[in-house]
Amino acid sequence: MGGDGKVFTLAQVSEHNTPKDCWLIINDKVYDVTKYLKDHPGGDEVLLSAAGKDATDDFEDVGHSDSARDMLDQYYVGEIDISTIPTKTTYKPPNSNQDK
Template structure:
């Protein structure tokens, strides 16, 4: 099987068990059968998506670059042009909107313990050292 072979979704759907498990990720077809026992999330995760487009679940998990490199050896082809779906651009914007929230959380994570420590010190000195 060549990585340049074109498959329809109906062909991919036939490969939906532990004897032959294919998944589609971003219009590429992968035969993950030999990887079933090696998958860190367990074979059930792959079998649940076998014979289907697993692009969204794959991206939602946030696979590492190592995982993406490993996929190359399992690629058997692509979806035929007439059935291709738009590929969502993988976009990791670390500075969008959450930057302010992260700085607030960081501020709270050290301000609150320090404030509690100061209050505890004052209470200790006031009550226990005054006797």
């Protein structure tokens, strides 16, 4: 596995969001999938839509095989500094029980 213990911020990863330079975050690990774009069974647009972002939910929702998960190792470039990823907020509708 590559990476040499490098840690990237979300801002650094987000700079890699083109077909010639495509990085993804999956399970707090950073992957350079540029060379895999043309070979991805779901098409390159799937990867490009998540380029420079945390693609964990997208990756897990598809239900990738063990061999697909093993393939990630060859694209590994480092870890994400999780403190740079904003926390997800849950939408809470305004209180509908207003006093009249």
